[in-house]
Amino acid sequence: MIRLSRKSLSALALVAGLGLAGAAVAAVNARAVIESREANFKTMGRSMKAITDGLKADSPNMSAIASNAATIRGLAPKVSTWFPKGTGPxxxxxxxxxxxxxxxxxxFAAAARRLEPEAAKLEALARAGDVAGARAQVRALGGTCGGCHDKFKVD
Ligand code: HEC
Known part of the structure; x- marks a missing residue:
């Protein structure tokens, strides 16, 4: 029979308590990480919608298109950092x-790396005032969103 001293019992209780606290901290962190990445994706979604809606106009506001493309370009290199272990289902x-x-x-990293160059191309075309080029490029950019979502996001 294993006999535990009072000291070792309280040490065990402490370890168990720390374990629970650790799990609680992890849960709080997972929630914070997930909420913040979803907010960032919503920002990308709003920019993408502003771009596609904007490009439907006869003479689109190309500086607005460029700045929305810049928003996506700025977030793109961070995407792969928004998924630390423990923040999945x-x-x-x-x-x-x-x-x-x-x-x-x-x-996943490969899908994430495709985003920035396509957003940068769209931004450059928009800054150059190339409406036809931007209309074609927004489809390429959207393809990188969809390409990742198809494999890595629940519908
Ligand atoms: C490398 C993968 C990847 C790329 C590239 C990507 N997404 Fe996502 N996106 C995800 C994942 C994964 C989620 C689900 C995140 C979650 O729920 O925790 C998501 C969620 C979203 C959401 C839903 C956010 C919410 O919770 O309401 C929107 C909107 C979105 N993405 C837009 C975009 C747009 C627009 C692009 C391209 C400009 C893009 N995404 C590119 C992986 C990606």
Whole structure:
């Protein structure tokens, strides 16, 4: 029989308590991370909508298109940092992130890397006032959003 001294019992209780506190901290952090990345994606979604709506006009406001493209370009290199381990479906927090983000990190990183250059191209075309070019490029940019969502985001 294992006999535990009072000291070791309280040490065990302390470890168990720390474990629970650790889990609670992790849950709080997961929620904060998920909420902040969803807010960032909403910003990208609003910029994308402003771009597609804006480009439907006969003479689009190209500086508005450029600045929305710049918003997406600025966020793009950060996307891969918004998914630390423990912030997937297993966190218990509501998220549309699929577990494949963590089981296929190379595929996810590749999908994330496609975003910035396409946003930068759109921004450059918009700054140059190239309406036809921007209309074509917004489809390429949208393809990088959809390409990642198809594999890594719940519908
Ligand atoms: C590398 C992958 C990836 C790329 C690229 C990507 N997304 Fe997403 N997006 C996700 C994932 C994963 C989620 C789900 C996040 C969550 O729920 O935790 C998401 C969620 C969203 C949401 C929903 C946010 C919410 O919770 O309401 C919008 C809107 C969105 N993305 C827009 C875009 C747009 C627009 C682009 C392109 C300009 C884009 N995304 C590019 C992976 C990506």
């Amino acid at each position: 297993e966190s218990g927090v509501k998220t549309d992130a699929r577990a494949e983000i963590w089981t296929d990190p190379a595929g």
